[in-house]
Amino acid sequence: MNRTLSLLAAAALVASALPVLRAQTLTVDNQTTLIRPIGATVHLTATGMPGSPVLLAMDVDGGPISVLGLNVPLGLTPAFSLVPIGVTSAAGTLDVDLQIPYRESLHALQMFFATVTLDTGSASGLAVSNGVDVTFVARPQLAGNTLASYPFFEHVAAFNRGAPVQLGIDPRYTFVAGKTADVYVVASKTATQWDLNPALVDARGAAQTVTFPAGATTIQQNTFTLTTGTLPGPVETSASGDTRIGVGYDVVIDFDQDGQFDPGVDLIDGYDEAEAGFYVCRNLTLGSRNTATAQGPYQVTEVLYTGGSFLGQDTYYPTGIASLGQLPLIVISHGNGHNYQWYDHLGYHLASYGYVVMSHENNTVPGSHTAAESTLANTDYLLGHLTTIAGGALNGHIDTHRIVWIGHSRGGDGVARAYDRLFQGTYTVQNYVMSDIKLISSIAPVDFGGWSGAAPTLGGVNNGSHPHDANFHLWVAEADADVNGCVSSPQVCWYGIHERATRKRQSISLYGVGHGDYHDGGGSSVADGPNLIGRAATHDIMRGYVLALVSHHIQGDIPSRDYLWRQYERFRPVGAPAPSASVVANMQFQDDAQSGKYIIDDFQNQATANPQLATSGAHVTIGVQAFVEGRADDFNNDYTDLINDPFNGFIQDDSSTNNNWRSLSYASVFEFDGSGDRSITYDLTTTTVRPALQDYAYLSFRAAQGSRHLLTIAQLGDVTFSVSLEDAAGNRGTVNIGAYGGGIEEPYQRNSGPSCGIGLGWNSEYETIRIRLTDFQNNGSNVDLSNVTKLIFQFGPTYGSNLGRLALDEIELTKK
Amino acid sequence: MNPTIRNGLCVTAALAAVLAVSLSRGNKAPAAPANHQFTLVSAQRFQLQQPYRHYYRADRPLVDRGWLLVLAGDGEQLVRRQVQEPVLFVGNQTAERINVGDQSGKLVVLVPGDLDLATAPIFLGTAQLPEELVQAKIDAELAATTVTPPASDEIASALVAGTLECANDYELRQRAIDLVERHSPEEKDLIRGARVPLIK
Numbered sequence A: 001m002n003r004t005l006s007l008l009a010a011a012a013l014v015a016s017a018l019p020v021l022r023a024q025t026l027t028v029d030n031q032t033t034l035i036r037p038i039g040a041t042v043h044l045t046a047t048g049m050p051g052s053p054v055l056l057a058m059d060v061d062g063g064p065i066s067v068l069g070l071n072v073p074l075g076l077t078p079a080f081s082l083v084p085i086g087v088t089s090a091a092g093t094l095d096v097d098l099q100i101p102y103r104e105s106l107h108a109l110q111m112f113f114a115t116v117t118l119d120t121g122s123a124s125g126l127a128v129s130n131g132v133d134v135t136f137v138a139r140p141q142l143a144g145n146t147l148a149s150y151p152f153f154e155h156v157a158a159f160n161r162g163a164p165v166q167l168g169i170d171p172r173y174t175f176v177a178g179k180t181a182d183v184y185v186v187a188s189k190t191a192t193q194w195d196l197n198p199a200l201v202d203a204r205g206a207a208q209t210v211t212f213p214a215g216a217t218t219i220q221q222n223t224f225t226l227t228t229g230t231l232p233g234p235v236e237t238s239a240s241g242d243t244r245i246g247v248g249y250d251v252v253i254d255f256d257q258d259g260q261f262d263p264g265v266d267l268i269d270g271y272d273e274a275e276a277g278f279y280v281c282r283n284l285t286l287g288s289r290n291t292a293t294a295q296g297p298y299q300v301t302e303v304l305y306t307g308g309s310f311l312g313q314d315t316y317y318p319t320g321i322a323s324l325g326q327l328p329l330i331v332i333s334h335g336n337g338h339n340y341q342w343y344d345h346l347g348y349h350l351a352s353y354g355y356v357v358m359s360h361e362n363n364t365v366p367g368s369h370t371a372a373e374s375t376l377a378n379t380d381y382l383l384g385h386l387t388t389i390a391g392g393a394l395n396g397h398i399d400t401h402r403i404v405w406i407g408h409s410r411g412g413d414g415v416a417r418a419y420d421r422l423f424q425g426t427y428t429v430q431n432y433v434m435s436d437i438k439l440i441s442s443i444a445p446v447d448f449g450g451w452s453g454a455a456p457t458l459g460g461v462n463n464g465s466h467p468h469d470a471n472f473h474l475w476v477a478e479a480d481a482d483v484n485g486c487v488s489s490p491q492v493c494w495y496g497i498h499e500r501a502t503r504k505r506q507s508i509s510l511y512g513v514g515h516g517d518y519h520d521g522g523g524s525s526v527a528d529g530p531n532l533i534g535r536a537a538t539h540d541i542m543r544g545y546v547l548a549l550v551s552h553h554i555q556g557d558i559p560s561r562d563y564l565w566r567q568y569e570r571f572r573p574v575g576a577p578a579p580s581a582s583v584v585a586n587m588q589f590q591d592d593a594q595s596g597k598y599i600i601d602d603f604q605n606q607a608t609a610n611p612q613l614a615t616s617g618a619h620v621t622i623g624v625q626a627f628v629e630g631r632a633d634d635f636n637n638d639y640t641d642l643i644n645d646p647f648n649g650f651i652q653d654d655s656s657t658n659n660n661w662r663s664l665s666y667a668s669v670f671e672f673d674g675s676g677d678r679s680i681t682y683d684l685t686t687t688t689v690r691p692a693l694q695d696y697a698y699l700s701f702r703a704a705q706g707s708r709h710l711l712t713i714a715q716l717g718d719v720t721f722s723v724s725l726e727d728a729a730g731n732r733g734t735v736n737i738g739a740y741g742g743g744i745e746e747p748y749q750r751n752s753g754p755s756c757g758i759g760l761g762w763n764s765e766y767e768t769i770r771i772r773l774t775d776f777q778n779n780g781s782n783v784d785l786s787n788v789t790k791l792i793f794q795f796g797p798t799y800g801s802n803l804g805r806l807a808l809d810e811i812e813l814t815k816k
Numbered sequence B: 001m002n003p004t005i006r007n008g009l010c011v012t013a014a015l016a017a018v019l020a021v022s023l024s025r026g027n028k029a030p031a032a033p034a035n036h037q038f039t040l041v042s043a044q045r046f047q048l049q050q051p052y053r054h055y056y057r058a059d060r061p062l063v064d065r066g067w068l069l070v071l072a073g074d075g076e077q078l079v080r081r082q083v084q085e086p087v088l089f090v091g092n093q094t095a096e097r098i099n100v101g102d103q104s105g106k107l108v109v110l111v112p113g114d115l116d117l118a119t120a121p122i123f124l125g126t127a128q129l130p131e132e133l134v135q136a137k138i139d140a141e142l143a144a145t146t147v148t149p150p151a152s153d154e155i156a157s158a159l160v161a162g163t164l165e166c167a168n169d170y171e172l173r174q175r176a177i178d179l180v181e182r183h184s185p186e187e188k189d190l191i192r193g194a195r196v197p198l199i200k
Helices: A002-017 A191-196 A344-351 A368-384 A410-424 A495-500 A534-555 A558-563 A710-715 A773-780 B003-021 B135-144 B152-158 B169-183 B188-194
Strands: A025-028 A033-037 A041-047 A053-059 A065-067 A070-072 A081-087 A093-099 A109-118 A126-128 A132-137 A143-146 A153-155 A158-160 A165-168 A180-187 A208-211 A223-227 A246-254 A267-269 A278-281 A300-306 A312-318 A327-333 A356-360 A398-408 A437-443 A472-477 A505-510 A585-590 A598-601 A619-622 A625-631 A666-673 A678-683 A698-705 A722-727 A732-736 A766-772 A788-795 A803-814 B039-053 B062-072 B085-090 B106-112 B122-128 B159-166
Touching (some): A041 A109, A158 A558, A180 A223, A312 A368, A327 A410, A495 A505, A666 A710, A766 A803, B122 B135
Parallel strands (some): A033 A132, A158 A278, A327 A398, A398 A437, A472 A505, A585 A766
Antiparallel strands (some): A041 A093, A053 A109, A143 A165, A165 A223, A180 A208, A312 A356, A598 A803, A666 A803
16 A cells, blocks of 8 residues: 555656646556456546556556666566557546456456556656556355255255255365365344454354365365254244344355455355345244244234225234334235135234234125225225224334235236226325335236226226236136136136236246135135145245245345245245145246346247247257247147147137237247257357346246146156356356256146046146356356357256156346 | 157047037136026115215116115025126116125125116126126116016015115115124124224
8 A cells, every 4th residue: 555655646746747747547446456356347547648558557466666767566477468458538547447357266366457658758758657456356155055966056045944054165266275264154244344344253153164175176075064054043932023034144264264354365155235145044934823832023913993885904913013113014805705804814924024914805796896996995095094093003103105915816806907007097096106016916816807908808997907017926726716727718817917017026826725725714725626735734835925025025135035936845934834746836936127137038029930039139049849939828728738739728828819818928838759859049149239147147937848738748747957058168067957956847737627628737837947157157167157158958868857848938147 | 759659649639629629618607597586585775875886887876775685595606706707686787795695595785776676586697797787788687587576475575664774885784784694694704894893
């Protein structure tokens, strides 16, 4: 630093002696000493004589040495290089952005920079700026789980309490090779807190000394157990007041073993203002009742009251709400023939985590258009009568800008139609606005409104079942005997509303669950199909996921997100039943455009006209069998497999004569019959805007098995396949999707008589698969994420299941 | 898979699909039971000081008078579904169902207007959403039904003397719930939920 200051002082002196000249200075991000992550872009500002060419000198040694009478702040080692970067302006300045290469091997490398410009006032005719040193650091994910197959490790955010946590770092982070270090698991701090207080205090009681083998070639060799499951999560004792989903921890590898986090040398997982390295999560299902064993973080008070006709409300809130500030509001709208008192399993549960939950009387018998007005009116009534409801206990304690609408069956359609009314401006409310609705969740909804409510035979009231730009979530009951998903009746097909949603959207589909299992009103499950799981198991799944869902959308909770997309077979809330032949959960999770995602192919734009051209412009080489790109619509409206109905079983779209009845949802379907390996290859060099994969976190796509297809029947189990990334040098990393647990689930083996076609298997069920991009780099694949040229989906005996019939859609790169 | 075998299976599947089309299709809305005859158990006129909106037809008329009826029928026909259900008509008017009645077979309903029970068949029409019904459709349903109006002695025994005077539909519905409690007492959640404290 002293040297830098003296250089600046010297430059200032020169400037004062030669007023026509500018001082020769260099800063990077307005600093002269700094630390920056690999892959980051830094901003160089150089000054010097106006109109002078500027050379950037770089070295790994800061010198200084004297050359031609010039004081050069570099060591002139063999690594020294000199690069022209431009010409100073008339004002004597030059601004240049410089991207630090994304090379994990650069971690802890300190580079020294200076600029060389012309100087007519100096004897040499040249001037050298002050020096700037930049230390490059890698910020890898460290915490995760071992996997039985490549990539052999998954870095994740959320761990259930009691589960082991491991540290894994690939050998491409060459800095670690042969080093002995202390590993700390620290109560999470923000980056700012780390900067202010770098002291390391291990939450386990003591740091753990590890040695990374010299010459390691696999991540398995660099894997260590951090905890066997003893790290504490949120306090789960009855009425603890601790509503956190997870407790955050950061992981630090302290290479100089000094008990301090040195940001230029030590590796850290969790150096972030918002996100910890990992989270130990609670039992999300706890909190269904006000009993000692089932109580959540807060004691809950339930009140029943009415404001008049169809304004009966059952409201749940933390008993101690007076000291809890403003809490989000969750509104529940029941279905036809149901009752507003049938949602205790959600009301008590969510209220015990700090939400106000109001389940209301819903005018469903006339239809879901009328039910939508019940949702709108009851929400407005509650917010307009806070001084009187519950004796005023809620007054001032509801955050009217954070509202969730949950609806069941006709009520599930109603909440989407209610949002449509606000979106269309055809319904006026007094106490909230459309943007206050942060999430809509439809449970086994009917779909009477369709796209716009203008369907020729139904709807007809200009009120679509359309969530538009609201975040949307869908619960599906695959054994539903009422809203049963049979393709012959569009209004009982579940996915239309989901496909219409344009914001972040997700779904959870449960096999063996009936329509009545989603409420707690007793009576029949209203179920039809094999392996029924019943109401209690359904609620055990529901409670955990609904809490994660609202925590993610309302609180921005980070670990909650993991529950919404990781394969149920491998990760699910504590308290949710283990997967089995009966307990099957398929999840979709798609980020919205605002997240900064990159769409490689969503099949929406070019339909069947040119399947060799992806949405991104990538050229597609199709090496699978029977590839068809088109609308995800069971064209002949029954589930019988038919060769000229390639999207058999798909109910995302409807291209029937009811124009725009549902959505315009395109996808691809294809097959591989076991006779050899097959592939679909995207040439990313031909994309309109080529993505730099190091700027993204995950490759995400959704896939489904074709219901009742001969190859699906032959497989009758999860289908797995592999995905490869290949870079310009031909390096390739290949991940089998089965490495993360599960695969693409076979359709629910239901046949409700002949009414929905011949054969076994219900609708074709999408699941979202997300692969962390850095996983493709493990164990010496050498894939350069900054220069990936090909994305290859590979099928067949070498790459997973021998055979199968699949759909593929929504192939994206996501930021989170 | 042998291509020949595969093609053969595809043909088989295609034929099966053709056959399936001739069978009943999907989760169609429940069909209206032909000639389902309700018995009129109780009938009382009502009059309101403050009208309410009748949501069971597309024009949503305001209602300040009508009939509070108790009907007896086949509970199987009253099971609630989320899909379109057979709409309950009384004459040329749609009826609002207060309770479900699938277990008791007893249905409490509100029927707007001054209709003459002696000329108004009480029937389940085709399955659709009441909120979409216009008068022409309702008239068509009435014209198509073969259900006969209640007999005069049935009306006489069901008729409750006097007009039920209420300030508004909330009060009216409370009286309707009293009837639910009497005729369909197993619907405890509905009854309890209707009698929660009214916030002024």
